[in-house]
C-alpha cells in the first residue's frame with residue numbers, strides 16, 4: 001500500500017534559474033497524480049525533488065507522516081522508498097526478465113524473492129517471458145518489466161517519468177490504460193510526468209497543470225476540462241475556442257448569432273469577456289435554424305473537428321459525427337449547449 005504525498009509550496013532553483021516556484025500538490029495513498037505541462041515548465045525538476053535527487057529552496061515535501069525535503073533537509077533517495085520508471089525503461093541488459101524484477105529484492109530470502117517475482121510476472125502478464133533477455137522484448141513488454149521491477153520492493157511512491165514517450169501512439173494508448181489498472185491493483189501512490197494531455201486525462205486521479213515553473217491548477221481530469229481556472233489551462237487541456245463576447249447592460253451577449261446568445265445566457269453585464277466554447281458544446285442538429293458556414297474539416301474517423309465561421313469573423317469548432325460529410329462553404333445547422341460556462345475578463349488576457 002502506498003503512502004500519501006504532500007508537496008507544499010516547493011521551489012526548485014538551479015543557481016539563478018527558478019525551475020519550480022511554490023508548487024503544491026496533495027495525493028492520498030493509492031492515488032495517481034500527474035504533472036502535466038509543456039517542455040521546460042518544471043515537471044522533471046519537481047519529480048527529482050520528490051525522488052530526493054534535487055534539493056528544494058522553499059517549502060516542504062512529506063511522504064506519509066515523514067518530512068523528506070525542506071530547505072534544511074534532504075533525505076537521501078535510497079532512504080525514501082520511492083520507485084522509478086524511466087522513459088527509456090533502463091532495464092539491465094545482461095539480466096533476464098526475472099532477474100531484473102528480482103534486482104531490488106536482495107533483502108528477501110530466496111523463497112520470498114521467487115514468490116514476489118512470480119506475483120509481479122503475473123501482474124504484468126509476462127510469466128511466459130521470465131527467462132527472456134531485455135533485447136528479446138518489444139518496447140511495451142520492456143516497459144511492463146520496468147514497472148514490475150519498480151513495484152517489486154513495494155515502494156511508498158512510484159514515479160514515472162514520461163514512461164511511454166519512446167513508444168508509438170497506439171501502444172502508448174493501450175499501455176496507459178494497462179498501467180493505470182496495474183497501479184490501481186498494486187495500490188501504489190504514483191506520480192506520472194507527461195506533456196501528453198490525453199495520457200494525463202486517461203491515467204490520473206489528480207492532475208497538476210504546470211506552466212513556466214508554476215502549478216496553475218490541481219484538479220481531477222473532469223474539472224480541468226470543464227472548469228479550467230486560467231486561460232493557460234483552458235487552452236492546454238482539450239480543444240476549444242476562447243470566444244470574444246461583449247455584454248450589454250442586462251448581461252446579454254451581443255452577438256448576431258441568437259442561438260449563441262441564448263446558450264450563453266446571463267453573463268456579467270457591460271463587459272468584454274472571453275467565453276470558452278468546447279467542440280462538444282456545438283452539436284450538429286438538422287432541425288436547427290442556426291446555420292454556420294464551415295471553414296475547415298479535420299476528419300478523424302469516428303468524428304470530425306469542424307471549424308465554423310461566425311458573422312464577426314471569429315471561428316468556433318464543432319465535433320461532428322464521422323458520418324456527417326461536409327466541406328468548406330457548407331452551411332451546417334447546429335445547436336449550442338454550454339453545460340459548463342467558463343468566462344475570463346478579456347482585459348486581463350490582453351495584459
Ligand SMILES: Nc1ncnc2c1ncn2[C@@H]1O[C@H](COP(=O)(O)OP(=O)(O)OP(=O)(O)O)[C@@H](O)[C@H]1O
Pocket residue numbers: 014017018019037038039040041042043044045046195
Ligand atoms: N541542471 C539544470 N541546470 C540549470 N537549469 C536547469 C537544469 N535542469 C533544468 N533546468 C531548467 O529548468 C527549467 C525546467 O526544466 P525541467 O527539465 O524541470 O522541465 P520539464 O517540464 O521536465 O521539461 P521537458 O518536458 O522538456 O523534460 C527549464 O528552464 C530548464 O532549462
